[in-house]
Amino acid sequence: MSTVFSKIIKREIPAHIVAEDDNYIAFLDINPLAKGHTLIVPKMEVNYVFDLPPDVLSGLFVFAQKVAKAIDKFSDAERIGVAVIGLEVPHAHIHLVPINGLFDIDFSKPKLMLNPEELVEITEKIISFVE
Protein backbone atom coordinates (compact mmCIF):
# COMPACT_ATOMS: atom_id res chain seq x y z
CA MET A 1 0.00 0.00 0.00
CA SER A 2 1.19 3.47 -0.89
CA THR A 3 2.28 5.69 1.99
CA VAL A 4 0.65 9.10 2.38
CA PHE A 5 3.92 10.57 1.05
CA SER A 6 3.79 8.42 -2.10
CA LYS A 7 0.23 9.64 -2.59
CA ILE A 8 1.47 13.22 -2.37
CA ILE A 9 4.22 12.42 -4.89
CA LYS A 10 1.60 10.92 -7.26
CA ARG A 11 -0.66 13.96 -6.70
CA GLU A 12 -3.39 11.76 -5.23
CA ILE A 13 -3.31 13.88 -2.05
CA PRO A 14 -2.74 17.64 -2.14
CA ALA A 15 0.27 19.20 -0.40
CA HIS A 16 2.09 22.52 -0.31
CA ILE A 17 5.02 21.46 -2.49
CA VAL A 18 8.02 23.81 -2.36
CA ALA A 19 10.58 21.85 -4.42
CA GLU A 20 10.80 18.63 -6.43
CA ASP A 21 13.19 16.81 -8.71
CA ASP A 22 13.36 13.30 -10.16
CA ASN A 23 14.26 11.67 -6.84
CA TYR A 24 13.07 13.93 -4.02
CA ILE A 25 10.18 16.17 -3.01
CA ALA A 26 9.75 18.88 -0.35
CA PHE A 27 6.43 20.09 1.06
CA LEU A 28 5.18 21.94 4.14
CA ASP A 29 4.43 19.89 7.26
CA ILE A 30 0.71 20.12 7.95
CA ASN A 31 1.38 20.14 11.73
CA PRO A 32 4.27 22.61 11.80
CA LEU A 33 6.44 23.43 14.80
CA ALA A 34 7.29 26.75 13.12
CA LYS A 35 6.39 28.66 9.97
CA GLY A 36 8.37 27.10 7.15
CA HIS A 37 8.59 23.62 8.78
CA THR A 38 9.11 21.43 5.71
CA LEU A 39 9.40 17.69 5.03
CA ILE A 40 12.00 16.34 2.61
CA VAL A 41 11.08 12.94 1.18
CA PRO A 42 12.85 10.56 -1.20
CA LYS A 43 10.55 9.24 -3.92
CA MET A 44 11.95 5.79 -3.19
CA GLU A 45 9.53 4.30 -0.67
CA VAL A 46 11.76 3.04 2.16
CA ASN A 47 10.61 3.10 5.78
CA TYR A 48 13.86 3.72 7.69
CA VAL A 49 16.15 6.50 6.48
CA PHE A 50 19.32 4.50 7.20
CA ASP A 51 18.04 1.68 4.97
CA LEU A 52 18.23 3.99 1.93
CA PRO A 53 21.06 3.19 -0.48
CA PRO A 54 24.00 5.49 0.39
CA ASP A 55 23.69 7.46 -2.87
CA VAL A 56 19.98 8.12 -2.28
CA LEU A 57 20.69 9.10 1.34
CA SER A 58 23.45 11.52 0.38
CA GLY A 59 21.35 13.00 -2.43
CA LEU A 60 18.50 13.46 0.05
CA PHE A 61 20.62 15.74 2.21
CA VAL A 62 22.03 17.70 -0.74
CA PHE A 63 18.42 18.29 -1.88
CA ALA A 64 17.52 19.22 1.73
CA GLN A 65 20.41 21.70 1.77
CA LYS A 66 18.98 23.50 -1.26
CA VAL A 67 15.55 23.71 0.39
CA ALA A 68 17.05 24.71 3.77
CA LYS A 69 18.82 27.66 2.13
CA ALA A 70 15.45 28.80 0.72
CA ILE A 71 13.72 28.41 4.10
CA ASP A 72 16.59 30.34 5.67
CA LYS A 73 15.80 33.25 3.35
CA PHE A 74 12.07 33.00 4.09
CA SER A 75 12.44 32.69 7.87
CA ASP A 76 13.95 35.07 10.39
CA ALA A 77 14.88 32.17 12.67
CA GLU A 78 18.55 31.74 13.55
CA ARG A 79 18.96 28.60 11.45
CA ILE A 80 17.24 25.52 10.09
CA GLY A 81 17.33 22.51 12.36
CA VAL A 82 16.98 18.93 11.19
CA ALA A 83 15.13 16.00 12.72
CA VAL A 84 14.69 12.50 11.38
CA ILE A 85 12.36 10.46 13.55
CA GLY A 86 10.19 8.61 11.11
CA LEU A 87 7.90 6.78 13.47
CA GLU A 88 4.77 8.57 12.21
CA VAL A 89 4.80 7.63 8.50
CA PRO A 90 6.60 4.49 7.22
CA HIS A 91 8.38 6.41 4.46
CA ALA A 92 11.75 8.02 5.21
CA HIS A 93 11.59 11.80 5.66
CA ILE A 94 13.55 14.69 7.08
CA HIS A 95 12.01 17.52 9.07
CA LEU A 96 13.52 20.95 8.39
CA VAL A 97 12.46 23.31 11.18
CA PRO A 98 13.40 26.99 11.60
CA ILE A 99 14.85 27.25 15.12
CA ASN A 100 16.23 29.81 17.53
CA GLY A 101 17.09 27.54 20.41
CA LEU A 102 18.03 24.03 21.43
CA PHE A 103 14.48 23.22 22.49
CA ASP A 104 12.71 24.37 19.32
CA ILE A 105 12.69 20.88 17.82
CA ASP A 106 10.45 19.17 20.32
CA PHE A 107 7.56 17.26 18.81
CA SER A 108 5.66 17.22 22.10
CA LYS A 109 5.14 21.00 21.78
CA PRO A 110 1.76 22.25 20.55
CA LYS A 111 1.75 22.67 16.77
CA LEU A 112 1.00 25.92 14.96
CA MET A 113 -2.48 26.33 13.55
CA LEU A 114 -2.00 28.04 10.19
CA ASN A 115 -4.90 29.00 7.97
CA PRO A 116 -4.99 27.99 4.27
CA GLU A 117 -4.03 31.49 3.10
CA GLU A 118 -0.94 31.51 5.31
CA LEU A 119 0.13 28.08 4.05
CA VAL A 120 -0.15 29.22 0.42
CA GLU A 121 1.76 32.41 1.20
CA ILE A 122 4.58 30.50 2.94
CA THR A 123 4.75 28.01 0.05
CA GLU A 124 5.01 30.74 -2.57
CA LYS A 125 7.69 32.61 -0.64
CA ILE A 126 9.85 29.51 -0.13
CA ILE A 127 9.45 28.54 -3.83
CA SER A 128 10.64 32.02 -4.81
CA PHE A 129 13.85 31.47 -2.81
CA VAL A 130 14.70 27.98 -4.13
CA GLU A 131 17.72 28.26 -6.43
Added chain:
Amino acid sequence: MSTVFSKIIKREIPAHIVAEDDNYIAFLDINPLAKGHTLIVPKMEVNYVFDLPPDVLSGLFVFAQKVAKAIDKFSDAERIGVAVIGLEVPHAHIHLVPINGLFDIDFSKPKLMLNPEELVEITEKIISFVE
Protein backbone atom coordinates in the same frame (compact mmCIF):
# COMPACT_ATOMS: atom_id res chain seq x y z
CA MET B 1 39.99 29.47 18.17
CA SER B 2 39.50 25.71 17.92
CA THR B 3 36.07 24.36 18.79
CA VAL B 4 35.79 21.67 21.45
CA PHE B 5 35.15 19.23 18.59
CA SER B 6 38.36 20.21 16.80
CA LYS B 7 40.17 19.65 20.10
CA ILE B 8 38.67 16.16 20.26
CA ILE B 9 39.77 15.54 16.65
CA LYS B 10 43.32 16.68 17.53
CA ARG B 11 43.25 14.49 20.68
CA GLU B 12 43.66 17.57 22.91
CA ILE B 13 40.46 16.61 24.75
CA PRO B 14 39.50 13.00 25.44
CA ALA B 15 36.33 11.52 23.99
CA HIS B 16 34.75 8.11 23.51
CA ILE B 17 35.49 7.78 19.79
CA VAL B 18 33.54 5.05 18.02
CA ALA B 19 34.53 5.69 14.38
CA GLU B 20 36.82 7.96 12.38
CA ASP B 21 38.08 8.43 8.84
CA ASP B 22 39.98 11.18 7.03
CA ASN B 23 37.02 13.56 6.98
CA TYR B 24 34.67 12.62 9.82
CA ILE B 25 34.65 11.46 13.42
CA ALA B 26 32.01 9.90 15.69
CA PHE B 27 32.06 9.92 19.50
CA LEU B 28 29.58 9.46 22.35
CA ASP B 29 27.65 12.52 23.53
CA ILE B 30 28.71 13.29 27.10
CA ASN B 31 25.13 14.33 27.96
CA PRO B 32 23.24 11.50 26.30
CA LEU B 33 19.48 11.27 25.82
CA ALA B 34 19.89 7.49 25.51
CA LYS B 35 22.64 4.87 25.72
CA GLY B 36 24.48 5.01 22.42
CA HIS B 37 23.68 8.71 21.71
CA THR B 38 26.53 9.63 19.39
CA LEU B 39 27.76 12.80 17.67
CA ILE B 40 28.93 12.75 14.05
CA VAL B 41 31.28 15.62 13.22
CA PRO B 42 33.01 16.69 9.99
CA LYS B 43 36.67 17.50 10.52
CA MET B 44 36.10 20.64 8.47
CA GLU B 45 35.33 23.34 11.06
CA VAL B 46 32.13 24.96 9.78
CA ASN B 47 29.51 26.31 12.18
CA TYR B 48 26.25 25.70 10.29
CA VAL B 49 25.66 22.27 8.76
CA PHE B 50 24.00 23.70 5.64
CA ASP B 51 27.09 25.85 4.98
CA LEU B 52 29.16 22.68 4.42
CA PRO B 53 30.13 22.08 0.77
CA PRO B 54 27.56 19.64 -0.70
CA ASP B 55 30.14 16.84 -1.05
CA VAL B 56 31.18 17.17 2.62
CA LEU B 57 27.52 17.27 3.70
CA SER B 58 26.61 14.17 1.71
CA GLY B 59 29.70 12.32 2.95
CA LEU B 60 28.75 13.27 6.51
CA PHE B 61 25.44 11.42 6.23
CA VAL B 62 26.96 8.38 4.53
CA PHE B 63 29.48 8.20 7.40
CA ALA B 64 26.58 8.70 9.86
CA GLN B 65 24.71 5.83 8.19
CA LYS B 66 27.63 3.48 8.83
CA VAL B 67 27.73 4.50 12.50
CA ALA B 68 23.92 4.37 12.83
CA LYS B 69 23.93 0.75 11.63
CA ALA B 70 26.46 -0.06 14.36
CA ILE B 71 24.41 1.73 17.03
CA ASP B 72 21.34 -0.14 15.77
CA LYS B 73 23.13 -3.40 16.50
CA PHE B 74 24.23 -2.18 19.93
CA SER B 75 20.87 -0.75 20.96
CA ASP B 76 17.51 -2.44 21.40
CA ALA B 77 15.71 0.80 20.51
CA GLU B 78 13.35 0.72 17.53
CA ARG B 79 15.62 2.86 15.35
CA ILE B 80 18.20 5.61 15.33
CA GLY B 81 16.80 9.13 15.15
CA VAL B 82 18.71 12.13 13.86
CA ALA B 83 18.82 15.71 15.10
CA VAL B 84 20.89 18.60 13.83
CA ILE B 85 20.50 21.66 16.00
CA GLY B 86 23.97 23.02 16.36
CA LEU B 87 23.34 25.94 18.65
CA GLU B 88 25.51 24.51 21.46
CA VAL B 89 28.90 24.17 19.74
CA PRO B 90 29.81 26.29 16.67
CA HIS B 91 30.98 23.27 14.70
CA ALA B 92 28.46 21.34 12.57
CA HIS B 93 27.40 18.04 14.10
CA ILE B 94 24.68 15.42 13.89
CA HIS B 95 23.08 13.75 16.90
CA LEU B 96 22.30 10.05 16.43
CA VAL B 97 19.89 8.99 19.18
CA PRO B 98 18.36 5.54 19.72
CA ILE B 99 14.58 6.14 19.89
CA ASN B 100 11.35 4.27 20.44
CA GLY B 101 8.93 7.15 20.06
CA LEU B 102 8.34 10.54 18.52
CA PHE B 103 9.21 12.35 21.74
CA ASP B 104 12.52 10.61 22.43
CA ILE B 105 14.55 13.34 20.74
CA ASP B 106 13.75 16.18 23.08
CA PHE B 107 16.76 18.05 24.39
CA SER B 108 14.81 19.53 27.28
CA LYS B 109 14.55 16.07 28.82
CA PRO B 110 16.91 15.17 31.69
CA LYS B 111 20.09 13.56 30.38
CA LEU B 112 21.34 10.13 31.39
CA MET B 113 24.07 9.98 34.00
CA LEU B 114 26.42 7.22 32.84
CA ASN B 115 29.47 6.23 34.81
CA PRO B 116 32.92 5.98 33.16
CA GLU B 117 32.78 2.17 33.02
CA GLU B 118 29.44 2.23 31.20
CA LEU B 119 30.75 4.77 28.68
CA VAL B 120 33.77 2.61 27.91
CA GLU B 121 31.58 -0.47 27.59
CA ILE B 122 29.17 1.28 25.18
CA THR B 123 32.10 2.61 23.12
CA GLU B 124 33.69 -0.82 22.78
CA LYS B 125 30.42 -2.45 21.81
CA ILE B 126 29.62 0.13 19.12
CA ILE B 127 33.19 -0.09 17.76
CA SER B 128 32.79 -3.85 17.48
CA PHE B 129 29.71 -3.35 15.28
CA VAL B 130 31.16 -0.72 12.90
CA GLU B 131 31.72 -2.32 9.50
